[in-house]
Amino acid sequence: MNLALSDEQEFLREAARGTLSRVKTLEAAREALDGEAGALPDLWPAACEAGWPGLLIDEAHGGAGLDAFDAMLVLGECGRVLAGVPLLGHLPATAILADAPRVADYLPALASGERRAAYLPSQPPSDVEPRWTVDPLSGMERAPLPTGSEPNANAEVKLSGRYAFVPDAPGAGALVGVALLDTPDRGTGGTPVGVVVMADADGVQIEPVRRYDATRSLAHVTLTNAPATVLDAPVESLAGAWHLAQALIAAESIGSVETALEMSVAYAKERHTFGRPIGSYQAVKHSLTEVLRQQENGRSLLYYAGWARNGAPAEFPLAASAARSVAGRALDYAARTMISVHGGIGATWEHDAPLFFRRAQLSRRLLGGTAGATDRVAGELIAQADAA
């Protein structure tokens, strides 16, 4: 039994904190909201120097050969300072590509960060949704995967369809996700396969969108008969990328909760009303303890997800979804508590609290949403109950 960070993991986390501390990410986040061009620093060179792009690629292909939990530690540090490092898009994409021998030659450039990839979020079926789906442009109904015809002898295929709200797609060189191929099968409407699309290919439209949180780079990716290569990654790997993305955004969220809680506690100690610090009042103290409770529950589930990806792969969907569910709600609650503990100033542009609030609001609705992850937890447990 050992659920503690190894010395190497402590070092990885401290190094990440050091790297990110050299950039004023919170100030940049506010300036970017004001629409100042180029306000957001490009953190990719720093990420490449730190070796983050190759975290999940094995050493033989130029990566660090580390695991999900190590990547989650880095994402947590990004979340602490709302740093817009495009790892949420890149890392799940590399996880699929690393499982596809056909494109192994491509891995070293992705590991070094010379090329950047973005994951086209493709959600695997659940007990109540038999299809693979993608996030819709709007509304509650999940959208179908983009489709293509049968691949040629070189595993090339033409794809059409749309992936909405793709993290870190602007500027990425390769787009990696799941598509449905029109192959003769058992009448399920097609075969889900991994695909990689080059961003500069014909028929690929990447439309950057900004929604509420300027630190979050997003785009709608529309494919119109776009050329793609079908990947020989197993379907477990395709589903695993979705769950990895859930675990990563969970880790990032818990990082943001940490900062929100630290700032709120510091203020509750120094701000006085009626002759005593506001943190001495139970109403304030209990709210902050509730943030701590949710944060620590989230952290425990990060350990679960980080361990399960290799330690108990059958539990990874449950672990990652539960982590996302708790972490997402924790960030929601922490951001609102941060504002109320600070009083009026917490709801103004003067303060950092609105930046965390904006992060919470948008994160909650990306990658299938916190609610989608919560629903998958229910589905996984109902399946366990049926089996028990």
Next chain:
Amino acid sequence: MDLDDTPEQVAHRAKVRAWLEENKAQAPVLTGPDALTEEAEIVSARRAWQGKLAEAGLAGVTWPKEYGGQGLGPIEQVICNQEIARTGVPGILDAIGVGMLGPTIIAHGSDEQKARYLGPMLHGDEVWCQLFSEPAAGSDLAAVQARARQTEDGSWRLSGQKVWTTNAQFSSYGLLLARTDADVPKHKGLTMFIVPMDAPGVTVRGLRQISGEAEFNEVFFDDVELAADAVVGGVGNGWGTALTTLMFERVTIGLGGEGLGYNSVRFAKGIAADEHARRDPEVRRQLGEISSELLAVRFTGYRTLTALQKGQIPGPEAGLAKVTIVNGAIKAGDLIADVQGPDALSEQSEWAYMISFLPGLKSAGGTEEILRNTIGERVLGLPPEPRLDKGIPFSELRSKEGAAA
């Protein structure tokens, strides 16, 4: 990072599992058609079973060898508990004694006390109860009023009332926190005693709970005589001694959440049987939220174990796990009853008992409110609330409280 046993733990687990397989037929049957029903029968069967577990080294694992324990770490105790649960047999009857009160006596008791009491406690020959809380002293435990006065021959006379006392009706001894000096501030005038429950003047009365059953008691002491050597940890040191017990209580609660049977798969079963509910988005949302938190507690427990294994003592944040478990189970009970309807509240339903039990559990082992105060102050470092009782002799507090109202 791993959840794996070390080679030593693998060997320990195999040994425990083999013993349980060989002896499980002798375990008392508490559920199903052949279950024992009379309390006296159950208690005597469970005491005997506890004795066997202790003999085999499955109970009191962390106790020093000289007192009948195994001198091993908390992980080894957890392995025993896991294997006991896996085998489907009951654990020890006196978890309060072996988990909390025994370790307190080991830490603060005299050599004579250790020699006299620990062996029979561990083996279930003498069951113990914890006599701390009173009707007017729960969250503010140092406000206990049970009064012990020393007589000229050195013996003590005890009068007062304790409450929420689990197992008192069949206990041989209790560990009791009493006020021995009312003229000093309240934390300073306390002393811990060992009280024989069959002493003249001790009255135990069952307190029925929401379920209708009486699982705990109120206990009255009317001029009960205690020998001079009944004091544990020195006269006036009762508060420090009590803190040791509470520390062991936190460890017990932090590691024992799933032992209460509040786990996500069990709750999911209460939903999964209903074809409509298992597809209903709102039911699924609630089930998913509740289950995620309960899953988190399991891994918080593993984090606590990791800390214990490294020789660190879990802090009050272990209490947050209790808040999560109790509130999660309350929500689960509500959800399952919403799905199943009034049938969930029938006498035969496994859920009715749980629904009745949980409101009280919310206050057991420290109310949620006092836990949040403690954690806010000790973990987050938030300032304490101003207190009106600091530095004031206990005997003057009543008038002070009256004046503040």
